[in-house]
Each structure stands twice: as C-alpha cells, then as structure tokens.
Amino acid sequence: MIIILIGAPGSGKGTQAAFLSERFGLTHLSTGDIFRSEISSKTPLGQQAAKYVSKGQLVPDSLVTEMVASRLSDPQGGRYLLDGFPRNLAQAQALSSLLSQKGAGVDSVFFLNLSSLEAIKRLTSRRLCGGCGEVYNVLSRPPQAEGKCDKCGKGLVVRDDDTEATSRKRLMVYEDLTRPLVAYYKTEGAFHEVDAARPPQDVSAQLGAIITPLVSGARS
Numbered sequence: 001m002i003i004i005l006i007g008a009p010g011s012g013k014g015t016q017a018a019f020l021s022e023r024f025g026l027t028h029l030s031t032g033d034i035f036r037s038e039i040s041s042k043t044p045l046g047q048q049a050a051k052y053v054s055k056g057q058l059v060p061d062s063l064v065t066e067m068v069a070s071r072l073s074d075p076q077g078g079r080y081l082l083d084g085f086p087r088n089l090a091q092a093q094a095l096s097s098l099l100s101q102k103g104a105g106v107d108s109v110f111f112l113n114l115s116s117l118e119a120i121k122r123l124t125s126r127r128l129c130g131g132c133g134e135v136y137n138v139l140s141r142p143p144q145a146e147g148k149c150d151k152c153g154k155g156l157v158v159r160d161d162d163t164e165a166t167s168r169k170r171l172m173v174y175e176d177l178t179r180p181l182v183a184y185y186k187t188e189g190a191f192h193e194v195d196a197a198r199p200p201q202d203v204s205a206q207l208g209a210i211i212t213p214l215v216s217g218a219r220s
Contacts, residue, residue, distance in 0.1 A: 001026075001079040001214070002072075002104065004086070006181055007112030009170045010119035011196040012203060016112065017083045019204045024079065024215050029071050031064065031084040038067055045070065065094040075104035079215075088177040092184055108214060109185040110207060112196035116171050123167040127156035140200070 003026065007013045014030075021028040038046030039053065045067050052059045068085050072078070086092040099105050114122075127136045127143070131154030136143050144150050160166060185191050194206055 002075060002082065002099065002106045003080065003211070004082045004106060004109045004185070005112065006109060006178065006185070007196060008114050008116070008119045008174045008178075009167065010122040011112040011114040012200055013083055013112060015200050016110075016203060016207060017081055020207060020211065021081055023208060024211055026079045026081040027071075028081050028083060029068060029085070031068065031087070034067050034071060035059070061088065061090045061094065065091055065098065068095070069098050072098075072102075075099055075102050086181065089180055089184055092181055096188070106185070106188065106190075108190045108192065108211070109188075110210075111182055111185075111191065111193045112203070113193050114196040116175075118197050119171055120164060120167050123162050123170075124158075124164050126159065126162045128159050128162075130154050130157050 003020070005013050005017055017028050017030070020026055035046075035049060035053070039050045040046070045063065048063055049059045049067065052063075064085065064087070068082070072080060082095075086095050096106070121139070122137065125137050125139045127138060127147075128134075129136075129149035129152065131149060131152040134149055134151050136149075136156060143156060147156050148154070149156060161170065192210055194203055196203060198206075
C-alpha cells in the first residue's frame, strides 16, 4: 500500500503523517528524514546528496527518487506513507515507473488544501524550543508560559524558515513545483481533497475514515 500526502508548508502534513503512521501501522517516509539519515550515515547516496546540500543546491530528482526507492523494500506487501515525495511532476512520474516495475502503484493521494493566507499565518506563528526541539504554535498550541517550553523550560525561538519573508518564498516554490501534482494525481487514481484549515483533530478524523476501509480491504 502506497499513500501520498500533498500539501503546502503549514498545512499539517507532519502532524497528520504521525497520526496516520501510528494508527494504521504505516511506514512513514519523509524525504527530509531520509536525507538526514543517508547524509549522516555517509552512505553512497548520502555522499552524493551532501555535495548538493552543502552548496545550497536542490538534490537532483533522479537521486531523490533513488534514495526513496531504497526505502521501499516491499511496495506490494508493505504499507508506506510518503511525505514530501514526490515534490514535482518529474518525481511523480519516476515513482510511477518505479512502482510499475515492482507490480505496485499508488493506492491513495491526500491533498491537504490550505490557502496561502492561512499557511503564512500558521508558519509565522510557529515557535521552536531551543533546548529539546519541541514545536509550538502561538495560535493553535501555545506554551503554558509565554516564550518558554512546557517540557524543558528553555526559551522558544522563531526558526529562520518561519519568518514571513521566507514563508512566502516557500509557498511560491510550492505553487510552482508541487501544486501541479494535484492535477496529475486527480487523473492517475484515488484522490482525496481535505480542508486543512479545519482543526487538526477534524482533519485526522476525515483521513482516518477514508483510510480505514482501504486498510481493511488490504487485510482481507
């Protein structure tokens, strides 16, 4: 089973990926996590990727696909949740070709739809603990004491990529590269659009209601 999450920065992909992975026993494959793991372990793929990352360049689509493919050990029998991949049409087409060679395909695509205005509001409201790394949101999940982490008491900071200027740039990249995947997957298979502006628990409930019969069908 292959499930894909698509959404703009701030749409809650990370939150929903964690929920779905735990509830349905899915293997969560995040490109960010894969990159960090491959680079820190100095694998051959990681060493290639590091050359681009160290220069601030995008890792080529072919290399990104190869890194993700290395984690899809059993695309027919396993259950995978792809988060952050594919990032563009070239990667989506490469994934389709890869799965086809293994006799598999994408089972479901979830698009967490969120307006740019709401995305910027969410991104600029995020705070990160400088001590333990816990993430807060001053709008939806504020700390008990302003500016301090509930867990370790350290001060909270605004990440560089959560400033308004950077958030707008991230959304521009998303609209240019990733948004076209919506039209692509609408014609390729099971596609579900979810209103990501709703409370996280409501989004989780809707996603869960859609995935439950898919998982049940896979078991039978």
